[in-house]
Amino acid sequence: MIFAGIDAGSRTVKVVVLDGTRRKVVASGVADQGVRQADLAGRLLDKVLKKGGLRRKDIRRIVATGYGRDAISFAGTTITEITCHAAGVREQDCDARTVIDIGGQDSKVMRLDADGAVRDFVMNDRCAAGTGRFLEVVAERLRVRLDHLGALSGRTRNPVPINSTCVVFAETEIVGLLASGTAPARIAAGVQVAMAARVAVMAGRNVTTPIVFTGGVAMVPGIARALARAIGHPIRTAEQPQLTGALGAAILAAAGE
Amino acid sequence: MRSQRSQRHAVDGPLVWFGGMVEHCLDHARARIKRGGHVVGMACEYTPRELIMAAGGVPVCLCGGDADMIPAAEEMLPSNLCPLIKSTFGYSVRRENPFLEMAELVVAETTCDGKKKMYELMAESRPVHVMELPQKPGDQDAMRHWVRELHKLKEVLEERFKKRITGSGLRKAIALMNRERGLRRDLAGLMKAEVPPITGLELLGMKSIISCIPSDLAQYRRALKVLPGRILKPSARSRTRVLLTGVPIPHGAERVVGLIENSGGLVVCQENCTGLKPILEDVDAAAPDPMLAIAGKYFHLPCSVMTRNDRRLDSLHELVRDFRPQCVVEVIWQACLTYDVESFRVKRLAGELGLPYLRIETDYSPSDSARIETRVQALFETVRGRYKS
Numbered sequence: 004m005i006f007a008g009i010d011a012g013s014r015t016v017k018v019v020v021l022d023g024t025r026r027k028v029v030a031s032g033v034a035d036q037g038v039r040q041a042d043l044a045g046r047l048l049d050k051v052l053k054k055g056g057l058r059r060k061d062i063r064r065i066v067a068t069g070y071g072r073d074a075i076s077f078a079g080t081t082i083t084e085i086t087c088h089a090a091g092v093r094e095q096d097c098d099a100r101t102v103i104d105i106g107g108q109d110s111k112v113m114r115l116d117a118d119g120a121v122r123d124f125v126m127n128d129r130c131a132a133g134t135g136r137f138l139e140v141v142a143e144r145l146r147v148r149l150d151h152l153g154a155l156s157g158r159t160r161n162p163v164p165i166n167s168t169c170v171v172f173a174e175t176e177i178v179g180l181l182a183s184g185t186a187p188a189r190i191a192a193g194v195q196v197a198m199a200a201r202v203a204v205m206a207g208r209n210v211t212t213p214i215v216f217t218g219g220v221a222m223v224p225g226i227a228r229a230l231a232r233a234i235g236h237p238i239r240t241a242e243q244p245q246l247t248g249a250l251g252a253a254i255l256a257a258a259g260e
Numbered sequence: 261m262r263s264q265r266s267q268r269h270a271v272d273g274p275l276v277w278f279g280g281m282v283e284h285c286l287d288h289a290r291a292r293i294k295r296g297g298h299v300v301g302m303a304c305e306y307t308p309r310e311l312i313m314a315a316g317g318v319p320v321c322l323c324g325g326d327a328d329m330i331p332a333a334e335e336m337l338p339s340n341l342c343p344l345i346k347s348t349f350g351y352s353v354r355r356e357n358p359f360l361e362m363a364e365l366v367v368a369e370t371t372c373d374g375k376k377k378m379y380e381l382m383a384e385s386r387p388v389h390v391m392e393l394p395q396k397p398g399d400q401d402a403m404r405h406w407v408r409e410l411h412k413l414k415e416v417l418e419e420r421f422k423k424r425i426t427g428s429g430l431r432k433a434i435a436l437m438n439r440e441r442g443l444r445r446d447l448a449g450l451m452k453a454e455v456p457p458i459t460g461l462e463l464l465g466m467k468s469i470i471s472c473i474p475s476d477l478a479q480y481r482r483a484l485k486v487l488p489g490r491i492l493k494p495s496a497r498s499r500t501r502v503l504l505t506g507v508p509i510p511h512g513a514e515r516v517v518g519l520i521e522n523s524g525g526l527v528v529c530q531e532n533c534t535g536l537k538p539i540l541e542d543v544d545a546a547a548p549d550p551m552l553a554i555a556g557k558y559f560h561l562p563c564s565v566m567t568r569n570d571r572r573l574d575s576l577h578e579l580v581r582d583f584r585p586q587c588v589v590e591v592i593w594q595a596c597l598t599y600d601v602e603s604f605r606v607k608r609l610a611g612e613l614g615l616p617y618l619r620i621e622t623d624y625s626p627s628d629s630a631r632i633e634t635r636v637q638a639l640f641e642t643v644r645g646r647y648k649s
Contacts, residue, residue, distance in 0.1 A: 070630065085638035109631070121642045126635050128621045129628045 004063045005029070007052075008252025009044050009078060010087065011071030012036065014107030014135060015219065016044050017249040018051045023063070023257035030055035031246050036107075040074045066256040068248050070108070082255055084248050085113055085124050090258075091251030092215045093119040095242055100211040103202060103230065103238070104247070105220035107135040112206045125205050131170045133201035135220045140170055141194045144177050145187045153224030155191045162192035168201065195229040203233035216240045217247035271490050274483035275458070277475075278466045281511070285320070285470045289362055292318045298421050301363040303348055304371045305508075305538035305561055306393055308410060308554050309471055310437055312367065314429035315417035320359040321469040322366070324348035325512025327624035329356070336381055342593045343623040344510060345374045352382050359469070360386075365420055367413065369393050371565045372598060389416050397559065397566045407555045414551070430550040434543045436472045441539040443480035448536055450487060451528040452583055455497055457490035460527025461517045464509060464534060492526075499526035500640045503585035503615075505576060505606060507593045508533035513624050516591050516632065523636045529583035531576055532591075537561060540575065564598035572602070573609050580613055586643045587616040589636070594623040616642050 004024055010017040019031045032051040037043050044067075052058060067078035068087040075081075088104045093115070102113040110133045111126040131137060142149045156162070163185050167173040173194070180190055214236055216227050221244035231238040241247045277284075289299050300317040302309070312319040329350025330343060336353070337346055351357035360366070368379040368390045379388050391409045394402035414425050447466060450457055458466075466483065468476050502525045509517060509532065517527055531537060541560055547553035562572035576588075588610040592599050603619050610617035618639045620632055 070634065083634050083638040083641060085634075086641045120645050121638070123616055123642065124635075124638060126631070126638075129631070 004257070005057060005061045006253050006256035007048060007062050007065045008087070008249040008254070008256060009048065009065060009067045009069075009072075009075055010084065010246075010248035010252060011040055011044055011067060011069040011075055012084075012106055012219070012248070013070050013109075015245070016040070016047055016069075016071075017246050018044070018047050019246055019249040019253045020048075020051050020055055020057065020062075021250075021253035021257060026257070028250065028253075029057065031243070031249065033245060036071070040071045041076050044071075044075050045077060064256040064259055066252040066259075068252045080256070080259065082252060085111060085126070086121060087248045087251035087255060088217050089113050089115055089119065089121045089251065090254045091247035091249075092217060092241060094250060094254050095247075096213070096215050096239065099213050099215040099239075101206070101214040103206065103214060103216050104218040105134060105198075105202065105216075105226070106218040106248075110134050110202055110205065110218075110220075112202065114211060125207075127201075127205065130168075132168055132173065133198050133205070135218070137170050137173070137194065137198060138220065138223060140174050141177065141191065144174060144181070145191060147187070147191075149223075152191055153226070155188050156195050156225050157192075158188040159186065159192050161189055162196045163189040165190075165193045165197040173197070192225070195225050196233070198226065199229035199233035202230060206234055210234055210236060212236050214238050217244045219245045221245075271486045273486065274466065274479045275462055277479045278468070281465070281468050284473060284475065285468055286358060288470055288473045289318055289320065289359060293362065298364045299359060299362040300417075301360050301366040302368075303366075303375065304369045305533045306369050306371055306558050306563070307367050307391070308413070308558050310430060310433035310543065310550075310554050311410065311414055311417060311425065313433040313436070313472070314425045315414075315421050316423050317365075317417065317421065318470060319367075320363065321510075322348055322351070322357060322360055322363075323508065323510040324351050324357070325510035325514075325624070326351070327513075329354060330624065337378060340595050341374050342372075342507075342596045343513070344508070344593055345372075345378050347510075347513075347624065349378050349382060352386070365389060365416075367391065371563060372596070374595070387420075389413065393565070395566050397562075397569070397571060403555070403559055406559050407552060410551055410555050427550055430554070431545065434545050434550060434554065438542040438545060440472050440477060440480070441542055443477060443484070444539050445536070446484055447480060447487075448530070448539075450484075453488075455492075455495075456526060456528055457487045457492070457496075459492060459521050460502070460504065460530060461514060461521055463527075464514060464517060464530065467534075469511065496526055499524055500587060500643050501526055501528045501583070501585045503527075503529045503531065503576075503580060503583060503588045504535070504591065505531040505588060506590040506603070506619075507596055507599050509591070510534065515624075515626060515629065516620060516622060519629060519632050520589060520636050523633055524640050525589075525636065527589075528585055529579050531572075531579055533563070536579065537563075537575070564602040569602060573605060576606065576609060577613070580615065585615065587618065587639055589639070590617070590619045592619065592621045594621055 020029045034047045065078040067075035072081040113124040301322045309319045324347025329347045332353045333346040333350035366388045396402045543557040544553040
C-alpha cells in the first residue's frame, strides 16, 4: 500500500511517497514554496509519483505537515511538524532521544521517550534568529549563495562574535562588521556559532543523547559541528535532513492503518 | 413542555448576560455615582476591594486587554514592556477607558516594576495612591508592613471620600466579597467534572470588572443551577484537559485561550489572576480584627513577584489533583520578568507530576497565532501519543 507525506514548509515543499508494505521510500522531491501552496504541493506530488511509476489513485492516505499543512486540501490528515520530525527520525535512527530541527522560519528541539514518542519540545517564539531565514539574510549581505555559506565559513578558524540575538539587529551588526573590513568568512562562521548558541540554549542543560539534526539547515556544512560544540555532545545529521518531516508524515500515514 | 430552543436559551442565559459585561458595569458605576458612590480604579488582585467598598467606593479593574491602546502608550513607555501595562496606560493616555475617566482615585501597587514606574507617569494626570507590597510572604515584618499599608490606604480613602471606614462596614464588604468569591469558585468547580459543561473561554467571560454587582451575583447563582449537564460541541470528552497558568488574561486579550480551545483543548483550570488565584481563599469573616483578616487574605496571593513563591507551586499541585488536567500551558506576556523566570519552576513541577508543559510567550498582536497553534496542537499530539510510529 502506498502512502504520501507532504511537508509544506515556509521555504520549500517536500514530498515523500512510501510503500507501506515494504516500508520503503518509493520516491521523494523538493520544490520552492510559492503563493498557491496547495497547487504547488499537488504538482510536486504528481511529479514524485511519476518518478515512482505511480498515480494519485494508488495512494491510500496522505498526511500533511509543516506550517502550510492546513492549505493542503487533498491531504486526509494534518499532523504538526513536531510529531512528524520525531516519527521521521525514529524511522531512520531508532535510538534517537533528541531531535533538533532547524527549518526556514523556526527551530525546535524535541525530546523523545525510549519508545520514540515525543515527551516534550521547545520551539522558538516570535523570533527568526536561529532559523534558516537568518542564514538567508546573512548570505544576501555577504553576497554569496546560500549553499556556499558553509564552505565560506569553513575558511576560517576565527569566527567573529555576533552578539545581536535578533535577525534584524544582527544584520545591522554584520553591515558594521563589513564596513570595518572583517573578512566575510569570519562573519559567516560567527553566524553559525551564534545560531548554534541559540539552539543550545533552547535545548537546555540536560540533553539526552543520541541527538539527531534535521531540517533544511542541517544541509549547510559546518552548522552541525557548531551545534555539537555548543551543546557539548556529538550530533548526527539525519539522512536527507530536509525530507525528515515529509518522511515522518508518510510513516504516520501508514501507521494510521 | 418548553421547546428545545427555549431550554437552550435558558441554559445559556448567564453566558449571554456576561456578554454585556462592560455595559452592565457602566450602568452600575453611573447609578452608584448618582447615589454618592465613588469609582476607584485598580489593576491588581492585591488591591483590597473590601476597604474601597467600605469607604463607599466602587472598585473597577482597569487592566487593559486592547492592542489598539498600545501605540499611544509606546510614545512614553518602552516597547519591550508587558502589553497589559502598555494597554492599561494607553487607555489612560487616550482617555478612552470610561471607568478610568470616572475614577476619583487609582489605587496602585508595587506588584511589578513595570507597573510601578507606569503609575508614576499616570500620576502626572490623575490621583494615584501607591501601596507598597512587601515581597517576602513568609516574613512577619513583611506582613506587619502590609497591614500598615492597608491602614494608610484606609486613611487616604477616608480623607478623600469624607467617610469613616467602620468595622461593620468592613464586615459587610467582607461578607459580600466572600459570597462572590464562593459563587465564582463553585462555577470554576464545574470544570472538575469528567464532562465539563462550559469552555474555559466561557468561564473566563463570566465575571465582571466590578465586583459584587447584585445582578451578577444572581446570574452566578442561576448559572450554577442551569449549566450542569450542558453539552459542549465538540464533545468535552474528546478534548485534551488543559491547566492554564501564568499571567492574567484581561478582557479583550483572550486570544490564546481561544487558540487552545480551537485546537482540541479544553481549559479546565485557570490558575492565574483572572481565574482561581484570587478567589481560592476568602477573608476570615469571624476574625476579631477585619483589617488584619483582609491583609492576611491578600498577602497570601501567590503572585510571581513574591519570593519565594512556593505557595503558587503548592496551589498548582492541588489544582492538578482536583481538576485532573492532561497538560499544563503557561502564558507569559512579553517582558513579564517575574512570571518568565518563575516558569522554570512551573515547568519542573509539571515534569514531576508527569504532565507535558508548554510555555507561550506572546503579546496582544495576533501575528504569532499560527505558531502558537502549531505548538498547542503538537502538545495535544504528545498528550494523546496516538501518533506513535
